[in-house]
Amino acid sequence: MATGTEPHQNSGGVRARTRAAISAPHLRTDRWWLAPAVTAAGLFAFVVYSTWRAFSNAHYYSAPYVSPFYSPCLAENCKAMPSGPNADLFGSWWAISPAIIILIFPLGFRLTCYYYRKAYYRSFWASPPACAVAEPHAKYTGETRFPLILQNVHRYFFYFALLVAGVLTYDTVLSFRDTHENWGHMGLGTLVFLVNIVLIWAYTLSCHSCRHIVGGKLKHFSKHPVRYKAWQFVGRLNARHMQLAWASLVSVALADFYVYLLASGVFDDPRFF
């Protein structure tokens, strides 16, 4: 019989005893490793950048712009931002960067997001690295146990994400002022903030939990025409969820970086009017 490979005795998966005797973990000839490699590099870059910015506790405000990483700013050690998103909920005992308080929410939202789960399960955990490419783990229980069973709380992070998006919308409105808090002005930063907030909202509303809550949970769309329309709208956004996840990740980092450049005096915000 052919090249006479014996079936494998003691291993599971594609090398299990009953399966066709092929020792290669996969036979794919395309560049299947490219997508997980690019994903891992992108996520890693963002983690490095945001960790640096979140802990730096500096250069996050340059009137009228506040970095999205520091908004809302909830400790006493926050910079004074005229009618900005300050609320001293935590008082003076909070000594480290105030960004840490608030970043928990967007971080939790994205960590439990169905798209990001796919992205990091594949690219960081190789579970699986790509379709029909054997994963390196001997055991697998998926999201049935602690800690991964906690992924089920995603919808609560969605509710918080709505609040955060609300605050960032407020920041964008504030960016229509000049450096002396007069209204009716615009600079390049205003544009950066506008693009960012549109992407943040599009990402947040395209969430799978949102799709479920607005209408997906229903059995009879015919009895709820308004929710049916809302479900269809979210569904159209949801089809782009991956793209929106990346676009908003980049835009929020860029908005922060823009504020950093202004606040650290690298250049001045070009004003339009």
Add this chain to the structure above:
Amino acid sequence: MSGYTAHFRVWRGDAEGGGLEDFKVEVNEGEVVLDIIHRIQATQASDLAVRWNCKAGKCGSCSAEINGRPRLMCMTRMSVFEQDETITVTPLRAFPVVRDLVTDVGFNYQKAREVPAFVPPADLGPGEYRMFQEDVDRSQEFRKCIECFLCQDTCHVVRDHEENKTAFAGPRFLMRVAELDMHPLDAAETSGLDRKRTAQDEHGLGYCNITKCCTEVCPEGIHITDNALIPLKERAVDRKYDPLVWLGSKIRRRPAGG
């Protein structure tokens, strides 16, 4: 384009063992991989075992792995390959092999039987069912399934972990649970069957980590993960992890889910 000679490697063997066997075989314009397998069978290996029926992507019989990717042989055009490319064809690697390209897909029939059937509403007789199109749209997407089991074969939960086959129904049959739970006339709940809960408790929904390989390989282009598995996970959350929904259903004294 006139014909050329392609290099094929086809897995041959049975449960006792086997390996990849080389073939040089003629390819003509417009042919698909299944044509080439048939030519090998007709001219070089008359005992080559292969399962097929419609040659039109509709019966779901000719599932195999071509260059490591689970696909229908009858729907894989030879023109997607370079002429000098070696083309490797193996049986599905998640199921027990019977002989050559034929596997025992009985696992899937077992899992199909484990999903409780549609529960007819008590107050409606045959011929009295009326449904709105928008209420059945979701289920109808899932009914496009041709039962090729490529998704079941690709899903790493069982492909890479034989021991999970008992607990996990696989994407195709979790999709069946979703289809029935979204069905406007399914009366399971009134008969005491909670499909949202059993999706997790009986059919292993928690094993799925939504990495979307089922969706990637489905020849019918069904959005298995986005439209069936994730909505089903959200429905399970309603039942098991959402105190607000639980409280709401207690207060309003009717099952959540409208």
